[in-house]
Amino acid sequence: MFEIKKTEFVNKTFRLEKTLVERLSKCSAEHNISVNSLVAQCCEYALNHMNIEEKDL
Numbered sequence: 001m002f003e004i005k006k007t008e009f010v011n012k013t014f015r016l017e018k019t020l021v022e023r024l025s026k027c028s029a030e031h032n033i034s035v036n037s038l039v040a041q042c043c044e045y046a047l048n049h050m051n052i053e054e055k056d057l
Contacts, residue, residue, distance in 0.1 A: 016024075028038040
């Protein structure tokens, strides 16, 4: 059965080094996605590939 899902978003502010923001901007432009989408994907990837036990989260 088709189910419509709504994704919930939260606004959050982070401080990042200027050079990192520049690299993220360049990468997002090259792949035609938003910086926000790229950062979210990077965070998901990092969290999914960390070598820590689940109880530490």
